[in-house]
Amino acid sequence: MSYRLTIVIEALDRGGAEWHLLQVLPRLLGHNFEVEVFCLHHRGELAAEMQRRGILVHGSDVPQSSLLVRIGHLLVRAVMLFFHLLRRKPEIVHFFLPAAYILGAPASVLARSRIRLMSRRSQNRYQKQMFWSGFIERQWHHRMSAVLGNSQNVIEQLSEEGVPKSKLYLVYNGVDLSAFGRQIPQQVARDRLGLSGEALVFVIVANLIPYKGHADLLQAFAKIKEHLPQNWALLCAGRDDGIGSLLQDMVEELGLTQRVHWLGSVKDVPSLLAAADIALLTSHEEGFSNALIEYMATGLPTVATDVGGNPEAVLNEQTGIIVPAHNPAALADAILRLALDPSLRQKFGTAAQLLVRERYSLEACVENYVELYRKILEEHGLKVG
Numbered sequence: 001m002s003y004r005l006t007i008v009i010e011a012l013d014r015g016g017a018e019w020h021l022l023q024v025l026p027r028l029l030g031h032n033f034e035v036e037v038f039c040l041h042h043r044g045e046l047a048a049e050m051q052r053r054g055i056l057v058h059g060s061d062v063p064q065s066s067l068l069v070r071i072g073h074l075l076v077r078a079v080m081l082f083f084h085l086l087r088r089k090p091e092i093v094h095f096f097l098p099a100a101y102i103l104g105a106p107a108s109v110l111a112r113s114r115i116r117l118m119s120r121r122s123q124n125r126y127q128k129q130m131f132w133s134g135f136i137e138r139q140w141h142h143r144m145s146a147v148l149g150n151s152q153n154v155i156e157q158l159s160e161e162g163v164p165k166s167k168l169y170l171v172y173n174g175v176d177l178s179a180f181g182r183q184i185p186q187q188v189a190r191d192r193l194g195l196s197g198e199a200l201v202f203v204i205v206a207n208l209i210p211y212k213g214h215a216d217l218l219q220a221f222a223k224i225k226e227h228l229p230q231n232w233a234l235l236c237a238g239r240d241d242g243i244g245s246l247l248q249d250m251v252e253e254l255g256l257t258q259r260v261h262w263l264g265s266v267k268d269v270p271s272l273l274a275a276a277d278i279a280l281l282t283s284h285e286e287g288f289s290n291a292l293i294e295y296m297a298t299g300l301p302t303v304a305t306d307v308g309g310n311p312e313a314v315l316n317e318q319t320g321i322i323v324p325a326h327n328p329a330a331l332a333d334a335i336l337r338l339a340l341d342p343s344l345r346q347k348f349g350t351a352a353q354l355l356v357r358e359r360y361s362l363e364a365c366v367e368n369y370v371e372l373y374r375k376i377l378e379e380h381g382l383k384v385g
Contacts, residue, residue: 003377029054102140119150200228203236203273204236206238218251288309297356321338
């Protein structure tokens, strides 16, 4: 017997949660689940690939518009979700990210959906800017069958928000080990990017959003640029969410022109990482980063900030170096230390690759979802074969 699973998210744009779903959902099809995605705002650039992998995506293609029009569209789509759930009657409705939770949860309650789950994939700092969102989310927590976090830090915050421990579940992200792991020779990857084999290459995969800390990273490189090997480059991959021009101005002001390369959204992340020597993540807040475990699966030593699930993924002084957030000086010291010590880079990278294989494989992640869904189905009296 198969069970219907409806995933609700604002859109399938290129981001950590969306990429996570693209990897996980198609693999649920082999475990007796009929899976669909309902996008509350627009389909997003990953929707076509999601459908190609066998997952039906419901959503509209709407142009960017004013905030008021956007909110109105979200409310209309929430009503449409209500009627969709009435018709479809999925056994499980699973919300990803705050907008889907805030607007989708009431639709699922009114539609009397039997099992409701929510996944929080970031720290709850956003509630400080939108205090009303925290209030609304707390009202729905007790109506969920289970609430998921992707790091122990997120789980602790959810517990502080009043979610009973009996409803809390930790499901780490997983990485497809067949895609990462330097299957592509480093020189081949560098040739594609126009980089020399002798260059020392740094990489950061993060959308250009203020809390991702790119400004801190540029300041750190400005502090150590005279001490780095002569031929070095920083590759910045990620969608520009509005601060790209400001960061480019910083590059010129800090004398980093010709060193920093803005690549935009990158589809072939494994090839990009294969070209690198050192990986970076400088966030001010984080849930549990897909980028980190992709770095580690590639065998890269990593410098990451001490926020969210970062220190759970990157073991300090074992697979990389953890530094305080908002601290360009500490970031600079860690980067320079790895830059000048090839043997330490090799030691950390090898340990990182082993850790990912043991703890963060995509297969383990999918199995955790399957076990959780089956457990909750059984708790609701539904037979699982």
